[in-house]
Amino acid sequence: MLDRLDHDFDTVHDECGVFGIYAPGEAVAKLTYYGLYALQHRGQESAGIAVSDGDNTMVFKDMGLVSQVFTERDLTTLQGHIAIGHVRYSTTGSTNWENAQPVHKANENWSLSLGHNGNLINTNELRRRLERHGSEFQSSSDSEVIAELIVTSRRKTIEASVRDAVSHIKGAYSLVIMTDEKLIGVRDPYGIRPLALGQMNGHYVLSSETCGLDVIGADFLREILPGEMVVIDAKGLNSYQILEAAAPSLCIFEFVYLARPDSMIYGRSVAAARKQMGRELAREAPVEADLVIPVPDSGNNAAQGYAEQSGIPYGEGFVKNRYIGRTFIQPSQTIRQLGIRLKLNPLREVIEGKRLVVVDDSIVRGNTSKKLVQMLRKAGAKEVHMRISSPPIEWPCFYGIDTAERKDLIAANLSVERIQNFLGADSLKYISHAGLVKAVGGVEVGDDGVRPFCTACFDGAYPIPIPSRLKITKLSLEKGKKAETLF
Numbered sequence: 001m002l003d004r005l006d007h008d009f010d011t012v013h014d015e016c017g018v019f020g021i022y023a024p025g026e027a028v029a030k031l032t033y034y035g036l037y038a039l040q041h042r043g044q045e046s047a048g049i050a051v052s053d054g055d056n057t058m059v060f061k062d063m064g065l066v067s068q069v070f071t072e073r074d075l076t077t078l079q080g081h082i083a084i085g086h087v088r089y090s091t092t093g094s095t096n097w098e099n100a101q102p103v104h105k106a107n108e109n110w111s112l113s114l115g116h117n118g119n120l121i122n123t124n125e126l127r128r129r130l131e132r133h134g135s136e137f138q139s140s141s142d143s144e145v146i147a148e149l150i151v152t153s154r155r156k157t158i159e160a161s162v163r164d165a166v167s168h169i170k171g172a173y174s175l176v177i178m179t180d181e182k183l184i185g186v187r188d189p190y191g192i193r194p195l196a197l198g199q200m201n202g203h204y205v206l207s208s209e210t211c212g213l214d215v216i217g218a219d220f221l222r223e224i225l226p227g228e229m230v231v232i233d234a235k236g237l238n239s240y241q242i243l244e245a246a247a248p249s250l251c252i253f254e255f256v257y258l259a260r261p262d263s264m265i266y267g268r269s270v271a272a273a274r275k276q277m278g279r280e281l282a283r284e285a286p287v288e289a290d291l292v293i294p295v296p297d298s299g300n301n302a303a304q305g306y307a308e309q310s311g312i313p314y315g316e317g318f319v320k321n322r323y324i325g326r327t328f329i330q331p332s333q334t335i336r337q338l339g340i341r342l343k344l345n346p347l348r349e350v351i352e353g354k355r356l357v358v359v360d361d362s363i364v365r366g367n368t369s370k371k372l373v374q375m376l377r378k379a380g381a382k383e384v385h386m387r388i389s390s391p392p393i394e395w396p397c398f399y400g401i402d403t404a405e406r407k408d409l410i411a412a413n414l415s416v417e418r419i420q421n422f423l424g425a426d427s428l429k430y431i432s433h434a435g436l437v438k439a440v441g442g443v444e445v446g447d448d449g450v451r452p453f454c455t456a457c458f459d460g461a462y463p464i465p466i467p468s469r470l471k472i473t474k475l476s477l478e479k480g481k482k483a484e485t486l487f
Helices: 028-038 072-077 123-132 142-151 158-166 210-214 253-258 270-284 300-310 333-342 367-378 416-423 433-440 468-474
Strands: 016-022 046-052 057-063 082-088 103-106 111-120 171-178 183-187 196-200 203-207 219-223 228-233 236-241 291-294 318-320 344-346 355-360 383-388 427-430
Touching (some): 016 171, 028 082, 028 210, 057 111, 082 111, 082 171, 103 142, 158 183, 270 300, 270 433, 355 367, 416 427
Parallel strands (some): 291 355
Antiparallel strands (some): 016 203, 046 057
């Protein structure tokens, strides 16, 4: 696996984004391309599109960004009326072509292509069971396991086969599935990963986020419900509750960082929720300062909210290189030492002599935040006060976000005071758990009047029980070492 620049390891990554469309008479491959382009932030390692014309399926996928993978000629050759697409960032399975999606499988009755956002926690168990019955795998991803469960099911219809397959899987998943004649969307019973349903010119569209609908001019209809399967074909759309819905547990990091700010989740603007996080943070952690600046782009809205609530002027203290993306070029030691400077550079004329409030969405390992503080001080900042719009990340994610093992999470090893010292900041404050939930909640559902979320990365309360073997590898802290030596 190729090395990535150090700062790529010091942030939160979602595993992928999915898109699907059933639209006879439309250029579905090009529409899917634009949908994936809007979802590029959810995965930047590979991209793929599968298209069906009712008789044949074509799949085109490769490593790289959407704009690097597809040409106009490629999209023109992908003819049909149904399409699904996928962008990937690996959490389960390594970074290689075989793990790119959509996954394509077939049996004697039908073929299917599948895109998956999320992460299973019983992949190895299912893979071993399937291999004992003769299944062969081309990749190391859990998504191929899901596809294999569907095509090896003894049920007679694709709907029944999907229902049978998901009854065996545990974890987080939003799926788009395409056969020669149907488009299917499925969401896990906890609703951990998002999936939206839209409509364009009378045709149905599925997307991980509403921004994928917006870009092609589709109207948002609703979110796919936890445990729901929707089937779209020539007769229209049918909905089936194939798994009993559990307590809704949408990943709260969709609001904090993962989703695009122009998306809507639970009927709420992500940008508005982030701005509210900043306001809550200003109430909880005020400080005397001259300027509030964000760590772009994920800290922008929260910094605006902090500035509005505190009355401290808002400014842009960093210039971001928006064209670097992810790199697969082997970095030399010189390039690696450049680190975060390849993405961000401080504006000396804005920050010199100023007392700064620096707002970011999270701190994972802490190395990037430390370099940011050093850069600001070198550029002449008088004081640097870090404000974080999520609580300390103390626990790893098992449901589709690529966080570190617990031994590598700085907040699992050090107190807030010691993290502040490690960063070299004049002060460090995180939003409280209650403050974050308040900022993103308030949508009335059920008796409690608030949408619940998965907040396991902050409190260790995992909604889906984690197998012991995974706990051992990801939850344990480094034994025999003082925490300070890890950072």
